[in-house]
Amino acid sequence: MSFQKINSLFPNSLVSINGEIKTPKDANISIFDRGFLFGDSVYEVTSITENCPMFFDEHYERLINSAALIGLELRFPKKEILNQIYQLYEKTKYSQSYVRIIVTRGIGEISLDYNNCHDHSLIIIIKELPENPKTWYQNGVHMMISSILRNDKRSMDPNAKSGNYLNNILALNEAKKAGAYDAIMVNNDGFVTEGSTNNIWMIKDEKFITPSLECGLLKGITRTKIIKLLNEHNLPIHEAKISPTEILSSDEAFLTSATKSVIPITQINDTIIGDGNPGKWTKHISEIYQKFIEKHRSSFSFDNII
Amino acid sequence: MSFQKINSLFPNSLVSINGEIKTPKDANISIFDRGFLFGDSVYEVTSITENCPMFFDEHYERLINSAALIGLELRFPKKEILNQIYQLYEKTKYSQSYVRIIVTRGIGEISLDYNNCHDHSLIIIIKELPENPKTWYQNGVHMMISSILRNDKRSMDPNAKSGNYLNNILALNEAKKAGAYDAIMVNNDGFVTEGSTNNIWMIKDEKFITPSLECGLLKGITRTKIIKLLNEHNLPIHEAKISPTEILSSDEAFLTSATKSVIPITQINDTIIGDGNPGKWTKHISEIYQKFIEKHRSSFSFDNII
Numbered sequence: 001m002s003f004q005k006i007n008s009l010f011p012n013s014l015v016s017i018n019g020e021i022k023t024p025k026d027a028n029i030s031i032f033d034r035g036f037l038f039g040d041s042v043y044e045v046t047s048i049t050e051n052c053p054m055f056f057d058e059h060y061e062r063l064i065n066s067a068a069l070i071g072l073e074l075r076f077p078k079k080e081i082l083n084q085i086y087q088l089y090e091k092t093k094y095s096q097s098y099v100r101i102i103v104t105r106g107i108g109e110i111s112l113d114y115n116n117c118h119d120h121s122l123i124i125i126i127k128e129l130p131e132n133p134k135t136w137y138q139n140g141v142h143m144m145i146s147s148i149l150r151n152d153k154r155s156m157d158p159n160a161k162s163g164n165y166l167n168n169i170l171a172l173n174e175a176k177k178a179g180a181y182d183a184i185m186v187n188n189d190g191f192v193t194e195g196s197t198n199n200i201w202m203i204k205d206e207k208f209i210t211p212s213l214e215c216g217l218l219k220g221i222t223r224t225k226i227i228k229l230l231n232e233h234n235l236p237i238h239e240a241k242i243s244p245t246e247i248l249s250s251d252e253a254f255l256t257s258a259t260k261s262v263i264p265i266t267q268i269n270d271t272i273i274g275d276g277n278p279g280k281w282t283k284h285i286s287e288i289y290q291k292f293i294e295k296h297r298s299s300f301s302f303d304n305i306i
Numbered sequence: 307m308s309f310q311k312i313n314s315l316f317p318n319s320l321v322s323i324n325g326e327i328k329t330p331k332d333a334n335i336s337i338f339d340r341g342f343l344f345g346d347s348v349y350e351v352t353s354i355t356e357n358c359p360m361f362f363d364e365h366y367e368r369l370i371n372s373a374a375l376i377g378l379e380l381r382f383p384k385k386e387i388l389n390q391i392y393q394l395y396e397k398t399k400y401s402q403s404y405v406r407i408i409v410t411r412g413i414g415e416i417s418l419d420y421n422n423c424h425d426h427s428l429i430i431i432i433k434e435l436p437e438n439p440k441t442w443y444q445n446g447v448h449m450m451i452s453s454i455l456r457n458d459k460r461s462m463d464p465n466a467k468s469g470n471y472l473n474n475i476l477a478l479n480e481a482k483k484a485g486a487y488d489a490i491m492v493n494n495d496g497f498v499t500e501g502s503t504n505n506i507w508m509i510k511d512e513k514f515i516t517p518s519l520e521c522g523l524l525k526g527i528t529r530t531k532i533i534k535l536l537n538e539h540n541l542p543i544h545e546a547k548i549s550p551t552e553i554l555s556s557d558e559a560f561l562t563s564a565t566k567s568v569i570p571i572t573q574i575n576d577t578i579i580g581d582g583n584p585g586k587w588t589k590h591i592s593e594i595y596q597k598f599i600e601k602h603r604s605s606f607s608f609d610n611i612i
Contacts, residue, residue, distance in 0.1 A: 005413075005425075006336060006338060006413060009338070009413065009414070009415065010338065015337060017337065024336075024338065027336060027337045027338065028334035028335060028336055028337065029334060029335060029336075029337050029342060030312060030330075030333060030334055030335075031321060031323065031333045031334065031335050031408075031429055031431070032312060032315070032316065032330065032333065033342075035342055036335060036339075036341055036342045036469075037408075037469070037471075038345065038469065038470075038471035038472065038475060039344065039345025039469050039470050039471065039472060040471070040472060040475060070472055070475070070476065071476065071479055098416075100416065102337075102343075107311075107312060107315065108315070109315065110404075110406065110431070110433070112471060112474055112475045112478045112479075112502050112503060113478060113479065113482060114475065114479060115479075115482065119311075123337055125337070125416070127416070147460075148460065148461065149458060149460045149461045150461065151457060151458075151461045151462060152455060152457075152458055152461065152494060154453075154454065154455045154494075155454065155455045155456065155457045155458065155461070155473050156457060156462075156472055156473045156476075160472075162472055163342075163343070163344065163345050163472075164344075164345050164470040164471075164472045164473075165343075165344035165345060165346070165418060165470075166344065166345060166346060166376055166462055166466075166468055166469075166470045167461050167462045167470075168418055169344060169346060169376070169418045169420065170376065170377065170462075172418045172419060173377055173418075173419065173420060173421075176419060176421065188458060188460075188494055196418050197418060
């Protein structure tokens, strides 16, 4: 791909590779890096709005956890990653930024054996995060229950946010082909786990229900926050095993993600959820969550954490 | 990692990146390439000995198949890949070369959706392939039945040789930690599938048995050749579901791989296989296979295929 094309895909983006700041066209890594050869890496995605790197502490903790799940001890201190993000942010200053933090096991012999790898790589990408389409929030989205099963946690734990994303890529693209917004993936036992890059929720008889972690899914940061908020507001929340039949007969459904907050789900496969419009409890929790992140932004900013 | 370190790890290696020949220290790819971000790539490994790119036709066919399994249509003709390999080989001329062919889905928006990716990347690595340690063949190796299950074929088909290798990396490194040479991975139903980068065989009552493809494993090229050779020599061969108990009570066991041919297995977990020495049928098929590849080498060389 030509340099022009790369720069036009990521206008004004910046990348830090092991501390060196690069423009997109110069943001290269060795093909011998295990992140490239095997997907032997972990990552996090967060956003920056109004000087606030959203829930950075939580994202850093999860990066440590993902790394541990693939036998990698994270060597980059929180402060170092935060400083590098800030250096990129200072030079870009988008009103909303997308931030991707990638840690790879680095370069060694070409072998699955990782004992000869000592220099991990740290890559940080910052790019503009455009506003999400309003229709997602106003009309809701259409999901498809995927024929591709989510990786079993005894094989490749979905709670590790790693460089191995083909399972989700296949599910998402199957859903896209069918005209859906995203896939809902089930596990080997037939229970709902998560979307390709988001957590799934349903509401039945005024109870909020989301797949329990034992089903094999990423412990979403938005998911955790919403569970906490529901509890604080005395709204009933259950983490449970959800069958496709159950979610198809839910009163309301929604998904959550760090860069998308709360998106109503108004159709799953050919089934209309509720009356086909975003449900009232979905709107309610979405409003509570919006207030919560605004509060977070006002209290957690580069001004007081760097 | 410093340039000196990369060159010392891969002395005199050469890499072709979309047709441009690079030394290891300059062999870089964009961090926006999906091969790096998601492991969204497929690959093959073969060897060159005495001017013969071993079973190249079969490796190319499998590359097409792996690509199809991840929804990628291979755009690089066989002749083009072969010519690029030859260009690297001509400049290196190791007595034995390791060749890795990688095709990635290229660069697009940072999104699991691959519909905006149009320029696939082709990377070819050539490096010296040192002789394998003689002790592997003389004494056999020790395998460990892994606690990490092989990816389910309904999630991420092990028959796709892709850039998602964390499942195997975790299993191999668990085995290495326990002092074993490699892992034997079982599927969700508890049946043997394959090693981390090889196929598994057992012999019981003078019958050769290897896990059937329905168990979820890579259709190894050496595996296919050996099945054919066993049939030609009227030796009984069964593709079957093998339980760990069965392989632990086998008379002989061995593994096969493109770069390692036939390696006897003399111990699995704490269980000695047979009398603890490479078995007679293992030696027999190994000799038949050696003759077969010598014949292939003499008939299939760059001299008559380029």
